[in-house]
Amino acid sequence: MKQLKALNKYFWKYRNRLGVGVVFVFLSNYLGVLSPQVTGFVIDFVQNKLDLPGYKAPERTPEYDVLVQKFIDSVQGISSTGRVVALCGITILILALIRGFFLFLMRQTIIVMSRHIEYDQKNEIYGHYQKLDTAFYKQNSTGDLMNRITEDVSRVRMFTGPAIMYLANLVAIISLSVFFMLKRDAELTMYVLAPLPILAITIYFVNNTINRKSEKIQEALSNLTTNAQESYSGIRVIKSFVQEKAMLGFFTNNSEAYKKNAIGLAKVEAVYFPSITLLIGISTLLTIMIGGLYYINGGHNIGINTIVEFVMYINMLTFPVSAIGLTASMIQRAAASQKRINEFLKTEPAIKNNPGSSVIKLKGNIAFDNVGFTYPHNGIEALKKFNLSIKSGEKVAIIGKTGSGKSTLGQLLLRMYDVTEGEIKLDGKNIQELDLSRLREQISYVPQDIFLFSETVSNNIGFGLDTAIFDNVKLAAKQASVEREIEGFSNQYDTMVGERGVTLSGGQKQRISIARALIKDPNLVIFDDCLSAVDARTEQEIINSLNQYLEAKTAIIITHRIFSLFNFDKIIVLEDGAIIEQGTHVELLGRNGHYAKLFARQQEQDMKQGN
Numbered sequence: 001m002k003q004l005k006a007l008n009k010y011f012w013k014y015r016n017r018l019g020v021g022v023v024f025v026f027l028s029n030y031l032g033v034l035s036p037q038v039t040g041f042v043i044d045f046v047q048n049k050l051d052l053p054g055y056k057a058p059e060r061t062p063e064y065d066v067l068v069q070k071f072i073d074s075v076q077g078i079s080s081t082g083r084v085v086a087l088c089g090i091t092i093l094i095l096a097l098i099r100g101f102f103l104f105l106m107r108q109t110i111i112v113m114s115r116h117i118e119y120d121q122k123n124e125i126y127g128h129y130q131k132l133d134t135a136f137y138k139q140n141s142t143g144d145l146m147n148r149i150t151e152d153v154s155r156v157r158m159f160t161g162p163a164i165m166y167l168a169n170l171v172a173i174i175s176l177s178v179f180f181m182l183k184r185d186a187e188l189t190m191y192v193l194a195p196l197p198i199l200a201i202t203i204y205f206v207n208n209t210i211n212r213k214s215e216k217i218q219e220a221l222s223n224l225t226t227n228a229q230e231s232y233s234g235i236r237v238i239k240s241f242v243q244e245k246a247m248l249g250f251f252t253n254n255s256e257a258y259k260k261n262a263i264g265l266a267k268v269e270a271v272y273f274p275s276i277t278l279l280i281g282i283s284t285l286l287t288i289m290i291g292g293l294y295y296i297n298g299g300h301n302i303g304i305n306t307i308v309e310f311v312m313y314i315n316m317l318t319f320p321v322s323a324i325g326l327t328a329s330m331i332q333r334a335a336a337s338q339k340r341i342n343e344f345l346k347t348e349p350a351i352k353n354n355p356g357s358s359v360i361k362l363k364g365n366i367a368f369d370n371v372g373f374t375y376p377h378n379g380i381e382a383l384k385k386f387n388l389s390i391k392s393g394e395k396v397a398i399i400g401k402t403g404s405g406k407s408t409l410g411q412l413l414l415r416m417y418d419v420t421e422g423e424i425k426l427d428g429k430n431i432q433e434l435d436l437s438r439l440r441e442q443i444s445y446v447p448q449d450i451f452l453f454s455e456t457v458s459n460n461i462g463f464g465l466d467t468a469i470f471d472n473v474k475l476a477a478k479q480a481s482v483e484r485e486i487e488g489f490s491n492q493y494d495t496m497v498g499e500r501g502v503t504l505s506g507g508q509k510q511r512i513s514i515a516r517a518l519i520k521d522p523n524l525v526i527f528d529d530c531l532s533a534v535d536a537r538t539e540q541e542i543i544n545s546l547n548q549y550l551e552a553k554t555a556i557i558i559t560h561r562i563f564s565l566f567n568f569d570k571i572i573v574l575e576d577g578a579i580i581e582q583g584t585h586v587e588l589l590g591r592n593g594h595y596a597k598l599f600a601r602q603q604e605q606d607m608k609q610g611n
């Protein structure tokens, strides 16, 4: 339960709404308990006036609420019985109308407050997610992250909204009705209320069962959706491997599991409502029976009017009392959800701005000093005693087999991770002393695994800028050699990318991603194997335009192919996280080692493909 304390700041923020809401709850319940009293009065009045058989006038007149008493006093003088009855009827109707209005206001304050809290909480979680580092995202599944921001938040809202409203309602109705009931007849009150705790406990347990079953259904449904979604997106693979039947079988199994759970839930629910009705019925029965006995035997000073009043009170109490069970399980679930949310909110980003971090304009001098790096969650040592210094304006190629640690270098320069050994210096300053956002803003990075947003082409290219000028978008597209293709799309730069937009080839995606990096125009550029899906002629075109673009910039170009036409100042050959060869193209060829062999093989392949 202490987990829910995290919500106190929100309750404080919306304290006015909450306070006013609670007042409305009390007002509506107060008006609610007036109508049984008016009804009790009119029954007694009619019996008395018409002198019905079996009527015994109460020895002492019952005590009514102040307002009801005022009403009674004002109708006492009226001689026509019919008119008094009509007046009572109208009063009850008016009471109900005003009560309804207050109920409306109660929802408008408390439920609206819970929606505000939900909104704030979602933003808080999303904001926190954005601060967390890449390692966090590797360790937590997207589904889990999504669940906390949707499912868990909505469960917490069941507490901040309905549960709080039910609780306030419960306290109000119990205190008001029990107060008036006790005043009338304490003994009868005890008998009549006895079944209600049983009702509350039963509902609590049944409700927990229902929740457990619904969770299973939710899980089954999520399996089903994932299953269906994968079959749609993987339809080409399924068809080409003729696996439609197998997939259908798989889907049927999932569907079956879902059906079984849903039917189980329907069974519990089918028992739920009749048993509630039964318990309420027992309360009503007890009222009539015991009240009737009191009336017949005398001595309790109650009339038929009291019995009717009590039956009305019981009816009013049933929903709030049955809501105890509901509320208890809502609170329980909210606490569990809030616990999960708190865990995330407590997670500190491993990579953050260190105190006193400095904001500098990078010139592009880079030094790796005995850098060692091990991935935190799987213990893979990706770099070992890595030393490299790059001067401002130099162009460096990093070549090596898959898994040799090339991409890791880029990740470290962007400070997606912190080095485990040694240090990285930028313009002579340790990278950890630099302002994180400013650092990333000043590096143009094309990742190996390209990601485009479901947005227009031009928004994808201008992504890193606050406002991208269209001419610059066009220029970047031209430099990345994708201009012609974009202009061939039906909506050109406004064409949507992604599931509902054009289907781009791997090479087109890579080049849009390159354009996105180029438009930022910073001094340091890192390209991670971003020409792998581009054909040789386009590759040539891009390299030509890059040659100009990179003129005054520092560039690290990670690749598994050798770009012999690009004039690199330094070529690094990486293997198992360490440098095995370095030099210029000519030097490395002269050495006749790994690089020379790689180059020979590549040329052979190019010849075969007729490039």
Ligand code: ADP
Pocket: 138, 375, 378, 380, 381, 382, 400, 401, 402, 403, 404, 405, 406, 407, 408, 409
């Ligand atoms: P390259 O880019 O040269 O193919 P990487 O730098 O991606 O090599 O990978 C170096 C090693 O680190 C590999 O063994 C790889 O499995 C591992 N690795 C890469 N990225 C991650 C990651 N995000 N988490 C854990 N291990 C990783």
Ligand code: MG
Pocket: 403, 406, 407, 408, 448, 529
């Ligand atoms: Mg890589």
